[in-house]
Amino acid sequence: MAALLDAGSIIIYRTSDGVISHWSSGSEALYGWTRQEAVGRVLQELLATGFVSPRAAMGNALAKTGTWDGEVQQRHRDGHMLAIASRMIAVPPGSVLSINHDVSDLKRAQLEIARREAHLRSILETVPEAMVVIDEKGTIDSFSAAAERLFGYSTSEVHGNNVRMLMPPPDRENHDTYLERYLTTGRRHIIGYGRIVTGIKKSGERFPMELAIGETIANGQRIFTGFIRDLTSRHKLEEELRQAQKMEAIGQLTGGIAHDFNNLLTVISGNLEMIERRAEPGSIRELVQAAQEAADDGARLTGQLLAFGRRQPLNAQLADISQLVAHFSDLLRRALGETIELRTVVTGSSNHAMVDASQLQNALLNLALNARDAMPRGGRLTVEISHAEIALAETGTRPDMRPGEYVLIAVSDTGTGMTPAVRERAFEPFFTTKGVGAGTGLGLSMVYGFVTQSGGLIRLESEPGHGTTVRIYLPGVRPQASPETTDGNARREPARPPGGTETILVVEDEPRVRRVAVARLRDLGYEVIEASNAAEALATAGEARTIDLLFSDVVMPGGMDGGTLAAEIRALRPGIKVLLTSGFAEPSIAERGQAETGTWLRKPYTTAALATRLRTLLGPGAGGG
Incomplete structure (x- = not known):
């Protein structure tokens, strides 16, 4: 048998001592030793055979069945190791015939494939985009870790199921039709380019996502690979940017209107003053005074518009926000009434900011009055003051945020809350959900303008039935930084204003x-x-x-x-x-x-x-x- 198969790599050795008795020409080509050099040598000493599986398993298999198949590592004459697929056959009365094949190239190819698979798997496990692989029937074959995090399903829960389980109606019902139409006609509905679609999570939550699908054929079967990017944060950021741009445009408009209206009020009140000084005491002067009071009301209204448009002058001074709110809490309690509990929570010992104290108190009063109206049957209003730090990393997703230290004032109520439609327009001037005569709609818009002009930012969170929280971030400063400022307006009119000749x-x-x-x-x-x-x-x-x-x-x-x-x-x-x-x-x-x-x-x-x-x-x- 050995003579007939001499071209193959065949070795015969004694079971008792491992001495080689036959060495084919195929073995000479495989290992590098000639027949004369190999015959009579101990196999283990010559080839330094190493077993992938335990060596005892080979002996047991030969004793029981007479054959053993496995993989070993053996040495070439030049010293490098070979991966050998070996089939050993027991030959009575005490020898073993070994038929060997060099699989080194195959092993290297397998290791390279495994390396590449591991590399690809590590990429797919770390990229933020989710990956879902389906067959031509829509059955999910692969589900990445990012997909598990995004959809809330484990791989075992989705494997073997139709991918339509990740889609809300009507796409869920239409998906198989789309896929069948493509396989029949070749008309692409989504394959080869990305588009914005809606996904559905295990919890039932819908979310916007960008879906890009690639197609390949393996073993005669079509495979579709979908890469999915969650657009929830981007859509939210885009919405906030649109809202900020809209508020900026409205602010420009209202500020310009208030400026022109203030010019008119200057003319009206100035002429009324001069008429009042020339009028005799009596009904005429009373009429002029009534008109002057109306002009003063108009000036206060334009002041609110200027506050929203961020064009009112601020008398910013260094203030301890905690003390300022504490001193103002009695007025807030009186404004809220007996049915609403007021809680003030202060965290930290230094909460200093450069702020116009009267404007801040006015803003807090506006928020308190809005909270009171949202709690007609009573409730709780909580004002929390704390230190907040915004890191540079956070500003990447929030363009209106600047990194630094802030004093955070959070005003929370247990009221009725706002619907998304109301929440979207909450800061717009003259927008109000109150009845006719119950409000001007300038309260929150004034707060928005004041905070923005003060270099801060404002956040509103509200859900129907879960109350409302308004967070005001004011840039924090150290107490020693105390620039002096000048008030823009003088005191009201004395009896005889001073004049001059200059x-x-x-x-x-x-x-x-x-x-x-x-x-x-x-x-x-x-x-x-x-x-x-x-x-x-x-x-x-x-x-x-x-x-x-x-x-x-x-x-x-x-x-x-x-x-x-x-x-x-x-x-x-x-x-x-x-x-x-x-x-x-x-x-x-x-x-x-x-x-x-x-x-x-x-x-x-x-x-x-x-x-x-x-x-x-x-x-x-x-x-x-």
């Missing part, structure tokens, strides 16, 4: 507002020079005449605002005093005005406020009464 250059593009300002200043005794724009004002300032103070509007046509005009005129006249006025003040303009000109005045202003501010700038002894 020369004032009035720059105002709105003719009616300019006429009222000029009339007020002349009533106070001042010499007045008028200019309708920045170019006229610069030309006048360049003339050789005395000008003691520049009184200019902040926002003017022609590309030069009041702050820039003040800088230009100060370059011509270094000693001139400057007073700016505006229907609204952007923070940058307000800061520039305070730094370069000393002060500014918000419209509509009273004669007393104007007179007091002028004397503050020009000096108390400079003018007459």
Whole structure:
């Protein structure tokens, strides 16, 4: 038999001592030793045979059945190891015939395949996209770890089931039809490109996802591989961005309207003041006073609009938010009534922020009143103050967040909550769910504008039947950082406002507002020079005449605002005093005005406020009464 199969790799050795008695030419080619070198040698010493399975199993198999098949490792003459598939046959009366095949290349190929499979598996297990593999009948064959996390099913729960279990109606009912149509006609419905579809989790929750499907053929069978990306966070971010853009657009609109309306109120209240001073006591003066009160109400309304549009001036000062809220809690309790419990929770010892305290209290009062209306049968309002830190990583998914330390004020109620439709419009001005006459719809919009202008951000969470939580994040600062600020408005009118005899250059593009300002200043005794724009004002300032103070509007046509005009005129006249006025003040303009000109005045202003501010700038002894 050995002679007949000499071309094959055949070795015969004695069972008792392992000495080789036959060595075929095939063995010479396989192992490198000639027949003369191998015969008479001990097999184990020559080939250093190593068994993959226990060696005793070979002996037992030969004793019981007379044959053994397995894999061993044996040494080549040059020293490298070979992977050998061996079949051993017991040959009486005491020998073993071994038929050997070199499978080294096969083993290397298997190891390379295993390595690549492990590499591919590690990639599929770590990529954020879920992967689902199905056959041409729609049966799930593979389900990645990301898919398990996304859909909530384990692999064992979905394996062998139709992939339509991951789809909500009507796609669930139509999926097999789509697949059959493609297999019959070749018309692609989704294969080869990505599209946005809806998936359904084990819990029944639906979610948006991007699905891309690839197709291949293996062993004559079509295989479809779907890669799935969860779009829930992206859709939420896009919705928040659209909401922020919408609020910004509404803020621009309302701020512009409030600015123009403040100009009108300046004209109305200014003329009413002058009429009141000239009217005799009696019914006429009472009518004028009633009109003046209405104008004051209009000014407060525009103040709320400016707050929403982030254009109201803020008197920001360093404040301990915990103490500020604690001191304000008594007023909140009175506003809430006896049926609502107020709880204040403070975490941490240092919760300092630069904030306009009165505006913050006004914002908290608005939130408290909204919470009260949402709890008609009583409930609990909780105000929590704590330290919050936003890491840089969080800002990647929240573009409105800046990394840093914040003071977090969370206002939570146990009220009726909001529907998604109401929650989406909650910060819009004039939007309200209250009855006619029960609210203006400016409360939450004012809070939104105040927080945003203060450099913070606001979050609203609400579900019907589960109450509402409003979180206000204010940039935290250290207590020693305490910049001084100047209030934009003076006190209300004294009995006899102080006047003067200095020369004032009035720059105002709105003719009616300019006429009222000029009339007020002349009533106070001042010499007045008028200019309708920045170019006229610069030309006048360049003339050789005395000008003691520049009184200019902040926002003017022609590309030069009041702050820039003040800088230009100060370059011509270094000693001139400057007073700016505006229907609204952007923070940058307000800061520039305070730094370069000393002060500014918000419209509509009273004669007393104007007179007091002028004397503050020009000096108390400079003018007459």
